[in-house]
Amino acid sequence: MLRRRFPEWFVLLLPAIIVIAAVVLIPLIFSLYSSFTPYKLTRPSTLWTWVGTYNYEKILTDAKFWAAFGRTVLFLTIVLNLELVLGLGIALLMNKVTWGQRTLRTILMFPMMFSPILVGFQFKFIFNDNIGLVNNALQSMGFNVALPWLVDGKLAMFSIIFAEVWMSTSVFAILILAGLFAMPRDPLEAAKVDGCTPWQSFRHITLPFLMPFIFIAMTIRSLDVARAYDIVQIMTGGGPARRTELLWTLMSRTGYVDARMGLANAMGYVSILLSIVFTIYFFHKLSAARAQIGMGG
Amino acid sequence: MTEVNLSKVVKFYGKHRAVHGIDLAIHDGEFVVLVGPSGCGKSTTLRMIAGLEDISDGEVSIGGRVVNDLPPRERNISMVFQNYALYPHMTVRENLGFSLKVAKKEETEIEKAVDEAAGILGLDELMERKPAELSGGQRQRVAMGRAIVRHPDVFLFDEPLSNLDAKLRTQMRVEIKKLHQKVGNTIIYVTHDQVEAMTLADRIVLMQDGYIVQVGTPLELFNAPVNTFVASFIGSPPMNLIDGTVSGTDTIKLAGGLDVPVPAAARGQVTDGQKVQFGFRADNLMPEGHAVQEEGEKANLELTVTLTEPLGTETVLFTDIAGTEVQAKMLNPRPVRPGEVLKFRLMLDKCHVFDANTTEAIRG
Numbered sequence: 001m002l003r004r005r006f007p008e009w010f011v012l013l014l015p016a017i018i019v020i021a022a023v024v025l026i027p028l029i030f031s032l033y034s035s036f037t038p039y040k041l042t043r044p045s046t047l048w049t050w051v052g053t054y055n056y057e058k059i060l061t062d063a064k065f066w067a068a069f070g071r072t073v074l075f076l077t078i079v080l081n082l083e084l085v086l087g088l089g090i091a092l093l094m095n096k097v098t099w100g101q102r103t104l105r106t107i108l109m110f111p112m113m114f115s116p117i118l119v120g121f122q123f124k125f126i127f128n129d130n131i132g133l134v135n136n137a138l139q140s141m142g143f144n145v146a147l148p149w150l151v152d153g154k155l156a157m158f159s160i161i162f163a164e165v166w167m168s169t170s171v172f173a174i175l176i177l178a179g180l181f182a183m184p185r186d187p188l189e190a191a192k193v194d195g196c197t198p199w200q201s202f203r204h205i206t207l208p209f210l211m212p213f214i215f216i217a218m219t220i221r222s223l224d225v226a227r228a229y230d231i232v233q234i235m236t237g238g239g240p241a242r243r244t245e246l247l248w249t250l251m252s253r254t255g256y257v258d259a260r261m262g263l264a265n266a267m268g269y270v271s272i273l274l275s276i277v278f279t280i281y282f283f284h285k286l287s288a289a290r291a292q293i294g295m296g297g
Numbered sequence: 298m299t300e301v302n303l304s305k306v307v308k309f310y311g312k313h314r315a316v317h318g319i320d321l322a323i324h325d326g327e328f329v330v331l332v333g334p335s336g337c338g339k340s341t342t343l344r345m346i347a348g349l350e351d352i353s354d355g356e357v358s359i360g361g362r363v364v365n366d367l368p369p370r371e372r373n374i375s376m377v378f379q380n381y382a383l384y385p386h387m388t389v390r391e392n393l394g395f396s397l398k399v400a401k402k403e404e405t406e407i408e409k410a411v412d413e414a415a416g417i418l419g420l421d422e423l424m425e426r427k428p429a430e431l432s433g434g435q436r437q438r439v440a441m442g443r444a445i446v447r448h449p450d451v452f453l454f455d456e457p458l459s460n461l462d463a464k465l466r467t468q469m470r471v472e473i474k475k476l477h478q479k480v481g482n483t484i485i486y487v488t489h490d491q492v493e494a495m496t497l498a499d500r501i502v503l504m505q506d507g508y509i510v511q512v513g514t515p516l517e518l519f520n521a522p523v524n525t526f527v528a529s530f531i532g533s534p535p536m537n538l539i540d541g542t543v544s545g546t547d548t549i550k551l552a553g554g555l556d557v558p559v560p561a562a563a564r565g566q567v568t569d570g571q572k573v574q575f576g577f578r579a580d581n582l583m584p585e586g587h588a589v590q591e592e593g594e595k596a597n598l599e600l601t602v603t604l605t606e607p608l609g610t611e612t613v614l615f616t617d618i619a620g621t622e623v624q625a626k627m628l629n630p631r632p633v634r635p636g637e638v639l640k641f642r643l644m645l646d647k648c649h650v651f652d653a654n655t656t657e658a659i660r661g
Binding site for chain 2: 184186187189190191192193194195196197200204205208209292293
């Protein structure tokens with residue numbers, strides 16, 4: 001009997017192909033397929049009903065989805081900008097520290113070492129309206145108030161943003177600090193001699209040099225924040241009354257609580273667009289900034 | 298009028314004293330070169346004048362105004378750095394115009410000043426390029442252009458040529474000298490290269506270990522070094538120095554048993570038994586028959602050549618006097634083999650005597 005022989009390259013690549021297929025390709029194809037079915041986890045047979053683009057049409061007209069989508073974009077914008085401004089400030093201050101900077105840098109990383117779930121619990125306690133630290137502190141200082149931090153829609157959003165910023169500002173700080181370390185000193189001295197005030201030096205010399213580092217941090221963080229889930233789920237669960245519902249809390253609710261996996265997968269594919277758009281945008285900015293300071297495209 | 302005055306200027310880095318209270322007066326329009334081996338405090342001194350380093354003690358004034366506490370931008374100086382220090386994200390044009398832009402000058406005025414500087418330095422073709430697209434020499438010219446655009450009172454150069462190759466360095470040296478003749482400003486220039494110092498300076502300030510050793514014109518330092526450090530630092534090859542002892546009042550016994558008369562300039566200044574170093578330059582020890590000057594007192598020596606360095610117009614001959622390696626110069630050279638014994642003439646009136654203990658020159 002003739003045995004078919006596969007070409008060598010194929011045999012050599014086979015283990016990789018199998019692994020990638022098993023962990024990436026098949027789940028991807030499966031989820032894409034299921035987004036065209038009314039697949040419910042509680043009724044597996046629904047997987048075989050083809051409904052075409054029904055789920056997608058439903059999403060496009062779903063006010064709840066778009067509210068979550070818009071809220072995620074808003075959340076992303078506020079968090080990234082806050083983290084940038086704070087991270088830049090911290091990095092600039094850290095750069096001035098001459099003694100114990102290593103220790104400070106390590107301490108700076110602490111918030112990143114916590115599990116987001118724990119950070120969520122921590123802030124859930126801190127912002128609790130009865131026993132929380134914040135309200136207690138306010139009352140001890142003589143303000144006779146009990147602010148509903150996690151109950152009022154706007155305050156809840158603020159609290160989540162606060163927790164997120166607390167946890168991840170150091171990503172910006174560390175990356176920008178790396179940029180400051182890599183920065184040549186000469187142009188700054190030349191700028192001083194050329195008549196720059198400290199602000200002008202920062203604006204015209206330091207900042208352009210830091211832009212590539214800022215955009216790298218932005219890209220990383222935009223992917224992170226776009227899939228924000230843990231902190232929100234723990235602190236508010238998307239509530240009150242969906243006022244802090246983000247894409248991923250909505251998706252997990254749809255997929256696992258309501259068991260409507262087909263619809264949830266369709267949401268996933270739509271919201272991935274958001275990440276792709278942000279990533280392309282920041283990469284574009286990144287290569288422009290790199291070219292600007294002569295680091296090549 | 299832009300004089301620069303340093304009065305008892307001191308620089309401490311922590312407890313380390315880098316500059317030991319130096320005094321220096323630089324005249325308007327003068328080209329002064331601070332030279333010395335690395336770590337002698339020359340760059341630190343320049344950076345204190347620029348305002349990039351704090352002045353620990355003493356006083357620096359520019360144009361009669363004490364500038365100790367003024368930031369660099371208020372000193373009306375400009376500086377050319379060793380690593381060019383161009384702004385990498387700006388084109389040549391933007392680099393040149395940057396100082397005027399931050400000073401909020403009119404567009405048209407900036408353009409005029411930039412074009413003028415570009416004309417002086419021949420940068421017209423490069424105006425839209427970024428520093429990364431320029432060669433070393435071009436970058437250095439841009440750095441100089443950036444300095445002259447502002448019409449500062451004083452130019453400061455911090456080892457501007459040390460990153461260039463030898464040929465380009467010679468070329469840029471000429472350009473810097475031409476620039477000085479064209480703009481006529483006061484220039485303070487730091488280098489560790491004595492050739493640069495000799496060729497560029499109106500006056501050289503030779504520094505060592507945070508002190509000024511000697512200040513003078515290039516020829517003063519060359520012809521009348523105050524101590525053995527100056528003698529061996531200035532001039533190439535360095536001055537030959539041989540240990541010896543004064544015997545009587547007019548003879549020096551060199552270490553290997555050779556006797557030479559005390560040079561005229563030092564006669565009457567030495568005492569019997571004094572330990573000295575006898576110094577002379579390679580130019581003053583020449584083989585017979587090779588354009589040796591006729592006038593002046595001479596000593597005749599027969600020496601064995603150990604090594605030769607032909608340079609074209611001259612050959613440097615390495616030989617040995619009293620166990621010390623010395624260098625001699627042969628003009629209109631002919632081929633010489635190592636081991637050859639030649640008759641040399643030592644021009645005694647060009648010789649120097651230094652005290653062996655203090656290293657200071659003994660001169661009338």
